[in-house]
Amino acid sequence: MSTAATENWDREVDVIIMGAGAAGMTAAIVSKNEGLVPLVLEKTDQVGGTSAWSVGMMWFVDSAPMQAAGFKDSFDKARKYFAGTVGTSVDASLQEAYIREGREALNYMLRNSELEVVAVDYPDYHPELEGGMFGRAHAPLEFDARKLGPHFKTLRAPLPAFAPFGGMMLDLVDLLHFLSFTKSARSFVHVMKRFLRYGVDRLSYHRGTRLVGGNALIARLYKTILDRQIEIWLRSSATRLIVDDGTVIGAEVVRDSRTIRVRARRGVVIATGGYPGSREMRQENSRKPTVELTLGLPDNVGEGIRLGVSAGGRLDHNAEDTGFYVPTSVLSSETGDKVLWGHFMLDRPKPGFIAVGKDGNRFTNEAASYHAFTLGMFDAGAIPAYLIADAAAVKKYGIGVILPGSLSLRRYEKAGYLFSGRTLAELAGKIGVDPSGLERSVARNNQFAVTGVDADFGKGSSAYNIYKGDPTHSPNPCLGPIERGPFYAVKLMPGDFGTSRGLVTGSRGEVLDHENRPISGLYACGNDMNSPVGGHYIGAGITLGPALTFGYLTAMAIAGSGQTKVGGEVSVPSSSPSKVHIA
Structure with missing residues (x-):
């Protein structure tokens, strides 16, 4: 001193x-x-x-x-x-x-x-x-980013998942129109307007100027x-x-x-x-095993907290949970770059998806919040977990980084992000999951899809679950059969988006x-x-x-x-x- x-x-x-x-x-x-x-x-x-x-x-x-x-x-x-x-x-x-x-x-x-x-x-x-x-x-x-003038360049860009096509921001309404643009004239017009605005923006700006979220x-x-x-x-x-x-x-x-x-x-x-970018602080203050993946800013390494401690402050230790969790999948590119995808709401809660651990058994409500779902992974020791669906569900809802309606899934399989099998047993072999457990879990899910009641974990039983499901699907917006191959899986690990x-x-x-x-x-x-x-x-x-x-x-x-x-x-x-x- x-x-x-x-x-x-x-x-x-x-x-x-x-x-x-x-x-x-x-x-x-x-x-x-x-x-x-x-x-x-x-x-x-x-x-x-x-x-x-x-x-x-x-x-x-x-x-x-x-x-x-x-x-x-x-x-x-x-x-x-x-x-x-x-x-x-x-x-x-x-x-x-x-x-x-x-x-x-x-x-x-x-x-x-x-x-x-x-x-x-x-x-x-x-x-x-x-x-x-x-x-x-x-x-x-x-917000119209053109109002920022030259300072637009010093505004941090969104994650690529929120701004596809090189920088075109989409909100939930936009996503719904994109899913329906080949089926609805209204959605087609909406999508074309978005592309027109984006195209004009890119003549003068480094990314789209229509900002959301x-x-x-x-x-x-x-x-x-x-x-x-x-x-x-x-x-x-x-x-x-x-x-x-x-x-x-x-x-x-x-x-x-x-x-x-x-x-x-x-x-x-x-x-x-906070400290999402500090492995040392994560190991000291986070759950065990330490959450390794984060959607938080890597530059946030806890220097503010350390300064506060140096001046006499202290960290709180009353709460068991020390991060805001989300199940995360990782796509590795040929160049070695990694794309992290947080499974917030676009796949897990939808009908035709279940999540299983290494024993092939479901372990929690897939339509629960991303934080609660990840806690379920911790509590069950389901690390990693695997998100399971059939071809029909993947085509309709997408899975992870794969958008709905994707024509080819081969590159995702080649990258080791997506696993497939003509049968459930073949899929189980590729991901190292007990095949009999997976087959039992799928069979039980298919029974629930008919009755509309998940007797094991209550998927689709709360207003929050239903909000995240598919309102056009019945009898339960969150429960659907997994019945026709090829069957698919994506590996999930616990992640967070902040401490x-x-x-x-x-x-x-x-x-x-x-x-x-x-x-x-x-x-x-x-x-x-x-x-x-x-x-x-x-x-x-x-x-x-x-x-x-x-x-x-x-x-x-x-x-x-x-x-x-x-x-x-x-x-x-x-x-x-x-x-x-x-x-």
């Missing part, structure tokens, strides 16, 4: 914000709107983080958009849902802050930024529990930051926190290989996105020390703070909802701290040069 003089600053601002994802951008916008001077540090050369790769959903309670759409919600209703899903694994004050303040954060951003959202008729992941309902998921409206969310926040002239330093990372007599007063920042000392008159916000174990904070994002006392001047939000749902996945948007909520709360807390009125002006107390150290 070395000492340093407080006068030796290269730059002074009110707030240093580490990370330009949804949480950090929200904190920056609120800080600026409340009269402060924020500085955003982004270690990469593009803004958005993992938020830009997401579907962009945000989970809020009884919001104005929900009320406008006719959804009936209340704080009490949400508390009951939290009691049944999160329980006591998270401090009650943190849960309450998210439930009550989430809608205030959203309303604030709707008034004071380019953010526009709609409450979606989408179920909580356990709608059968008391307090569960439809409507709490909020989706950002699409998380890319639209980040673009809207980015547009606000640009309009408000909030300073963002790209390729800049805080490497040390500067602490004066127990208060965090600044940071040493490496910017383009140069070390700069930046004073933060009011506070430092850690919002670097949920983070720094212990108070209800306004203030980082707490080992005695549960706030560390003055230090805050955390996004995946750097411990999740207010404690690693449980209770609904769509349970990462981005807290990101906006606590980004807002931390900024409001900082804006309300350390002020003394002098002659009608705000004066900030200066720091003493004593007891300064580098954390």
